Amino acid sequence: MRIFQFLVLIFFLSIYCYSKTFRISHVVSDNSPKGLAISFFKKHVEFNSKGKIKIEIYPNGVLFDDREALDALKRGIIQFAAPSFSKIADYVPEFQIYDMPYLFKSMDQIHRSYISDVSSYLKQKALVKGFVVLAFWDNGFKVITTRDKPILKPLDLKGLKIRTQGSFVINKTLELVGAKPVVKPFNVVIDLLKAGIIDGQQNTFSNIYTQGFYKYQNYMTLSRLGFLGYAFITSNKFWNSLNSKEKKLIMNALEEATAFEYRVAEEKNKDNFIRIKIHSNMKIIKMDSKMLKLWEEYFKNYYSIFYPVVGKKLIDEVLRLE
Template sequence: MIYLGVKHGFGEEASLPADHEQEGLNDQIVINFSHVVAENTPKGLTAAKFAELVEEKTNGAVQVEVYPNSMLYSDGEELNALQNGDIQMIAPSFSKVTDWIPEWQVLDLPYLFEDQEDIRTIFTGPAKDQLLQMLDNYHVKGLAFWNNGFKQMTTAKTPVSKPQDLQGLTLRTMPSEMLQRQLNLVGAETKEASFDQVYTLLEDEQFDGQENTISNIYSKGFYQVQKHMTLTNHGILGYAVMINGEFWDSLPNHVQQAITEAMDEATAWNMKQSEVMNQDALIQIEDWPDFQIRTMSEEERRLWKEAFKPLYQYYRNHYDKKLLKEIEEELNR
């Protein structure tokens, strides 16, 4: 179930008549799932798909109530809300998780992923399991990685073809040191802003540009307040689906199994759906007047990779060179 308005009495149980049918309702497990993007995005649709699968696999005994669009918590609040038990499930971006676990910045390294197959390899392989296990120290159970797609650069006034074109621009980023360093490396100034504030800040010209997936650029209307988009594919936007650890441990084994199966199926669906949605969103954006879309040449792509190469050594020196090596080996098999 997806809520499009505020649910009154959130977290409270209603007083209902005591009969056999009602006892079944009282036994129903409700999982409140908060996220910050629109319903018509890869994460939004996958959350809805997951909710349907859980209800189906448990014959209605478990209900996942999805709250999209930062209805309950902004992307700066949801991790603490989960840890405090105020919400049961969230799916923050990898960049948000770096607030807790800096090693996760490996997933923000530019051009680590070359194509959809690379994403699938890491999102379903040993590296994913290793990264999710790091959440255990925060009393959080990691369930899966979901994909939104490759990120592109949008700007308001300056068309971008090479890294130096970003010099002097102020760009919105998420709170990840690696994301900020990569843009600072080419001379851009970076500022953080919650996802739900980005449109207004772009409209008010507080930022010259931002990086995001095509589906987010379309669903949030960023193309309406920017003039240029370069298809850089320089990074990915992925999400870590997680559940409060204490809540997870309180669930019966058969419910945990049903949730795990539903998550596996929803994740496989997400990998296909995210690619389709970004392709469809690009077609929609192409029809917007006065919005210029640029595809990079192979030489331009080489220049971007070269400009960002120092970040790999920085990660090795400051974080987890073994983890990066394992991921690179997985990708090169």
């Protein structure tokens, strides 16, 4: 019996000694679509590797914000990250294609872009900068919330301080209507809203609810002005350090996590929209066809401004996916 116990001890010690620990940093809550998908990924990697690979998750920006995470990937401090497309644009400006106002019409078009020449082009551009894009994830189309006035038409945003993720396309979109973009990390937005330092922000229903933004805003316009998505990425250096078995295990887990993420992003946004309506007194401004056309036409008149950054060819490629 003692020999058996000894052998069991040796077995578990060998697993511990030869296990690898990989870190992933992200800025949203564990209960957000991205947070839930990362937990799903962790569970499957650890189970399928029989404990030989362990995943440590650092949510809510406790370790790094999205921009810092990209640098940390390069330096090997973390091994995975899932920054928004807008933050990857610091290295690959073309990722701002998803920030373009009213370029994408539906989630179906978004998903087709993930498996099209659009994603192939973006992956190649990222690889040149030292990043491997392993998957594209959803959150959803963004809406606008404000404190003091409802937003019915684009120029209603004039003079308002709106927090942004900081990409050129997002900032320029707001500047085109006279708004003042305020670039700040995601994890401080709630404090900015509480203090009244900003007048509003753009986000998805899931982020607005899970972060409590709705508590400090009185109006929400269902503008769908740009899309919020994420790239699940690693560094080229780290990816090349893995053996083929490890890569396959990670990609299999990520494939399942990505399918899960798409489902939960849709479900969470629908559910959180209902929760916002129940738990807040926000006035919700819906877009009828006439309003939507007004917004679309206003911004499409300025698409040429974005050509030098995003590229006309890439924009045309997205339009072919409609």
